[in-house]
Amino acid sequence: MSADQGRIAKRFAALKAEGRAGLVTFITAGDPEPGTSQAILNGLPEAGADLIELGMPFTDPMADGPAIQASDLRALAAGMTVRRTLELVRGFRAGDAETPIILMGYYNPVHAYGVDRFLADAVEAGVDGLIVVDLPPEEDEELCIPAMKAGVNFVRLATPTTDDRRLPTVLRNTSGFVYYVSIAGITGAASAASTDVASAVGRLKRHTDLPVAVGFGIKTPEQAAEVARVADAAVVGSAIVNRITEGLDAEGRAKPGLVGEVLSFVRTLADGVRAARA
């Protein structure tokens, strides 16, 4: 199967046919521990997630804010590894053959696992795409090109600092979709003005036919809806992770009802996105 006919392309084609934008949800694999994380993951499509970003926990997530860093550390403390992250994906795929899963993280855990072995195991587990924050196009031989050959989409981030001169470099080996980071900053920070987002999406669309998803700083159903009016998908991460944090007791264990709370928040986001162009 080549990547351009994979689950990501099919899902965006279906969204286009429906005439609406998609909701991309982010959680960290294994947060707060693998069992709860699997339950949240498995419930996401039913709650309205169209695509799923699954964070591969890392000790030093330089581009993430405090919410996601804390979530990474919770998952690591619960014994999460690359291998167990892929097991979560396998567990999800047992009940869902269609919703795309994109692993998002930093390069060192993949590097330590071994690129070829990682790609083979990721394909086998049912991973559709990768976002690796600290691999810019200048380092494409590391993972991007091997991933394309293995049939895994390599989704690139474009940012407000990616000017027209640089954009073709960034888009050259990008596949699946383009993730537009709407602010220069870390995850969970302030949100961008919607007019800025609209013009940025317009600029990207002049350079690529790939779908454009927009993220960073989207915290509410209203903000998700605003983005859904101008982009092909809205990405929500820190706000969902914050719901997980709120659902923990003083010892950091999941309180009863955590999974339901997180999924009902996702449902409000999905409602926002679905109503955006109605």
Place this chain on the structure above:
Amino acid sequence: MNRPNTYRSGPDERGHFGIYGGRFVAETLMPLILDVEAAYKAAKADPAFEGEMRTILKQYVGRPNPLYFAERLTEKLGGAKVYFKREELNHTGAHKINNCIGQILLARRMGKKRIIAETGAGQHGVATATVCALFDMPCVIYMGETDIARQQPNVFRMKLLGAEVRAVTSGGKTLKDAMNEGLRDWVTNVSDTFYIIGTAAGPHPYPAMVRDFQSVIGDEVRAQMQELEGRLPDSLVACIGGGSNAIGMFHPFLDDPSVHMIGVEAAGRGIDKGPLDHAASITGGRPGVLHGNRTYLLQDEDGQILEGHSISAGLDYPGVGPEHSWLHDSGRVEYVSATDEEALSAFQICAKTEGIIPALESAHALAEVIKRAPTLPKDHLMVMCLSGRGDKDIFSVAQHLGVSL
């Protein structure tokens, strides 16, 4: 690995020293990193930049500092003739200022309005705060909470110099976490901010740029040794955290095969004690990718970064500059380690024998000199980089010796 024709031509245009180095950063930073590279290339080619830097290094920093024959130590050790390169006599008391002068001049050329930096022991933070005062630029220093507690004098110095010191509470609250916060600040304030990285690590062009600014150490050693002894030194010894004083002293000599070079990492409580008991990335780690470059790292099986330990706050970084990784693999430089105990002992020997209180970082290099010099002939010329002075360390040393101040 085949022996290259020269060890001094790296990195290549994409910032690689062999398989090490590179530019592993988020896209938000990439355009800025490319700007820094272009600006540095232009500055290097501009004699006015070099001239301004030399003037400041001479009149403000006090360079050249002496190459000092440590006669009493030499007698005590009974072997090699030991020289100290006196970087601790620089203004601010360490080699860090050499690099800060270069980078702030570059920041000004680029029209940047705000400076950020990370610091471990506080020497780089003090040096950065100093150049920011000198050039009237606002300065934010990121420092781990653990390091703030053990380096109070330097924290106060930075504040006196007008810098804002931001405590970092994530992770192990030391240098690595301070660097993460520095990168987060930079991603957020990308248009007006320049990040003065303190060691010869990070994304290209930083490892090469910091090395170039620190190479004044080795250039001076070469000229001074020629004057004092009429020849090249036989061996060079320097401590390695990120490795900026070491690469600065080594680089000018890399193509002189008669000069043996030894980098000394921090073995903490002992490398064999366990992965959390030392900070020796080369001796006790393996290659990985962190903070913009591929290099030797302290990491677990799953690629998670480990918190190093050293008595010296300036050495407990879990990585090392990429050029050192390459020099290790190619065999050109020998990398060894010294424990907390060995460094503490060397610290006291230096004070009593030479009347110099060295930084705990430099005491690691001295520990290797103390081991090695007695085994060498009396005409062997050994140069140790005395990279910093130890005033900042007297409180933690007192604590380790069971003395309350």
